[in-house]
Each structure stands twice: as C-alpha cells, then as structure tokens.
Amino acid sequence: MLQIEELRKAYGQRVILNNLNLHIRAGEIYGLLGSNGAGKTTTINILCHLLVADSGRILIKDQPISESTKLLIGVVPQENLLYKSLTCEENLNFFAQIYGLSRAERKQRVEQCLGAVGLADRAKSPAEILSGGMQRRLSMAITLIHQPKLLILDEPTTGLDLEARYEIWDLIRKLQQQGMTILLSTHFLDEAERLCHRIGILKQGQIAAEGSLDELRQLIPASEILVVQTPEEEQVIQRATALGFPMRRYGHELAFWLPKHLELRDIITYFDGIPLDSIARQPARLEHIYREIIQKQDNP
Numbered sequence: 295m296l297q298i299e300e301l302r303k304a305y306g307q308r309v310i311l312n313n314l315n316l317h318i319r320a321g322e323i324y325g326l327l328g329s330n331g332a333g334k335t336t337t338i339n340i341l342c343h344l345l346v347a348d349s350g351r352i353l354i355k356d357q358p359i360s361e362s363t364k365l366l367i368g369v370v371p372q373e374n375l376l377y378k379s380l381t382c383e384e385n386l387n388f389f390a391q392i393y394g395l396s397r398a399e400r401k402q403r404v405e406q407c408l409g410a411v412g413l414a415d416r417a418k419s420p421a422e423i424l425s426g427g428m429q430r431r432l433s434m435a436i437t438l439i440h441q442p443k444l445l446i447l448d449e450p451t452t453g454l455d456l457e458a459r460y461e462i463w464d465l466i467r468k469l470q471q472q473g474m475t476i477l478l479s480t481h482f483l484d485e486a487e488r489l490c491h492r493i494g495i496l497k498q499g500q501i502a503a504e505g506s507l508d509e510l511r512q513l514i515p516a517s518e519i520l521v522v523q524t525p526e527e528e529q530v531i532q533r534a535t536a537l538g539f540p541m542r543r544y545g546h547e548l549a550f551w552l553p554k555h556l557e558l559r560d561i562i563t564y565f566d567g568i569p570l571d572s573i574a575r576q577p578a579r580l581e582h583i584y585r586e587i588i589q590k591q592d593n594p
C-alpha cells in the first residue's frame with residue numbers, strides 16, 4: 295500500500311530521516327514508534343505534502359505520491375482540526391465541500407461518517423461541547439469524508455482518558471476490519487501492542503527494528519521477564535547474576551531476563567533465604583523490547 299524508499303530530511307546539519315525505508319502492507323495496522331523527536335511527525339508531514347523531503351521516493355498503491363494520490367491518504371493530526379462552534383454535521387459538511395462532493399453525496403457521506411465513528415446522535419451538537427474523545431472521533435470522521443485508502447493517525451489517544459482510548463481503539467480496529475490500511479504513530483507501547491499487526495521502531499532516522507510483536511520478541515534473548523520486589527536488592531541481584539539472568543530496571547522495577555520458561559516454585563528456591571515482597575514472571579512485552587532497541591542504538 296505504502297512504500298517509503300531512502301527518504302531523507304535534514305534541517306541544516308541535523309539529519310532527521312536518514313534514508314528511511316518503510317513498507318506498509320494493504321489492510322494492516324502498522325505502528326510507528328520512536329522517542330520524542332525521532333521523526334515520526336516529519337515522516338507524516340512528508341506523506342501528506344506539508345513538508346518536502348530532501349530525497350527519496352514514496353509510492354502509494356505503486357504510484358509516486360503526487361497531487362493525484364492525495365485523495366488516497368487521510369491524516370488525523372495530533373491536534374484536532376475542527377471548527378469548534380460548528381456542529382458535527384456542519385464540520386463534516388464543510389470538509390465534504392472542500393473535497394468537492396455534491397449536495398446529495400455530502401448528505402450521504404456526512405451521515406455515513408458520523409455513524410462510522412459513533413456520533414450519529416450528536417450530529418446537531420457543536421463540536422465545542424463534545425468530550426475530548428468525541429472530538430477526536432469527529433476529527434477521524436472528517437478524515438474519512440473523502441474515503442481514503444490509507445489512514446494516518448498521529449498520536450490519536452494522547453490526552454484522552456482510558457474510556458475514550460478504548461473507544462478510539464475499537465474504532466481503529468473496526469476501520470481496519472472494513473479494509474482500511476492504517477499507519478499509527480504513537481508513544482504508547484500498550485496501544486501499539488494491542489492494535490498493530492506490525493511495529494517499526496524509528497531511531498536515528500531509520501527503522502531500527504520491525505515486525506510483529508512475536509517477531510520483535512525474537513530480538514531479545516529473554517523467554518520471560520522476572521520482576522522482583524525485595525528490601526534486599528543487592529542480594530537478589532548477586533544471586534540472579536550467579537544464575538546467569540541478565541538484570542534490567544524498568545522504571546522502579548527490578549527485573550531479570552529468564553533464558554527459558556522456569557517453574558515459579560523453582561525460581562523461588564533460587565532466592566532461598568532472601569526476603570522477597572513479591573516475585574512475578576511475565577512474557578516479554580513491547581516495553582522491554584523497545585527499551586533494548588533504543589538503548590542498543592544509543593550505545594552500540
């Protein structure tokens with residue numbers, strides 16, 4: 295669906311995209327992850343013609359991007375693009391007019407798009423009285439008005455509460471099930487884990503790692519992660535190190551990589567004689583993999 299080849303963008307001496315290659319398959323949800331300033335929005339801005347790349351090639355449905363391919367893409371930016379004093383219906387109508395839809399088409403598309411995002415009953419409500427989650431869904435409806443094939447979502451759940459995030463996630467899944475290809479840029483690893491078929495981690499202007507969650511799991515030699523809470527961290531670290539379990543810290547959590555699946559009762563015996571508050575095994579999650587990839591790149 296989308297092929298980005300050797301894309302380069304620099305601001306002065308500062309290279310943001312360093313010959314980036316990215317391929318998004320039709321019908322998938324592709325998660326683009328990266329630290330602040332990694333170049334996610336820069337990539338999106340180039341895709342939607344807000345920025346010009348220094349070099350590289352972008353193909354959408356095998357055609358180089360141009361004015362005529364613009365209609366294939368719909369972008370939901372980080373900030374909602376809404377006229378707050380207009381109703382939901384009026385907002386959609388306005389954008390439908392910009393896309394040149396006839397009066398009859400507009401009526402039909404406005405209804406369809408409001409229905410698609412679950413706002414049919416708010417058609418007459420001014421955007422400004424909607425909750426943050428509803429405003430985001432209205433922003434998504436606006437992006438759907440011209441029936442794009444590729445939907446680009448830039449941090450779609452930033453600033454939303456948990457219920458609103460669930461609603462946006464359901465909506466993203468529903469759109470994908472209806473055949474939409476989705477590029478999702480996000481900071482939230484749980485969001486990428488739940489929604490994305492494949493994930494690419496953008497680092498130093500390139501995709502440092504890419505794949506499904508299972509494929510990414512192969513990148514770290516941990517079968518499972520052991521999280522330990524103890525008042526005697528030094529003793530636990532010494533014991534685990536002697537057993538060959540690499541240590542990591544995830545925020546305040548003390549963790550060890552387990553090279554293979556081990557029974558919890560066996561693990562507990564390894565720490566005999568050391569006071570433990572809690573001990574838990576968990577599968578390696580995107581958080582653990584992401585951290586490793588980001589740090590490995592920083593300190594090759």
Ligand SMILES: Nc1ncnc2c1ncn2[C@@H]1O[C@H](COP(=O)(O)OP(=O)(O)OP(=O)(O)O)[C@@H](O)[C@H]1O
Pocket residue numbers: 305310328329330331332333334335336337
């Ligand atoms: N017009 C500009 N001039 C100079 N530098 C810029 C300009 N626009 C963006 N940058 C820099 O380019 C880098 C990439 O920015 P970008 O917004 O693409 O990152 P991002 O991955 O989307 O980050 P975030 O997750 O914080 O939104 C940043 O360091 C930013 O400061």
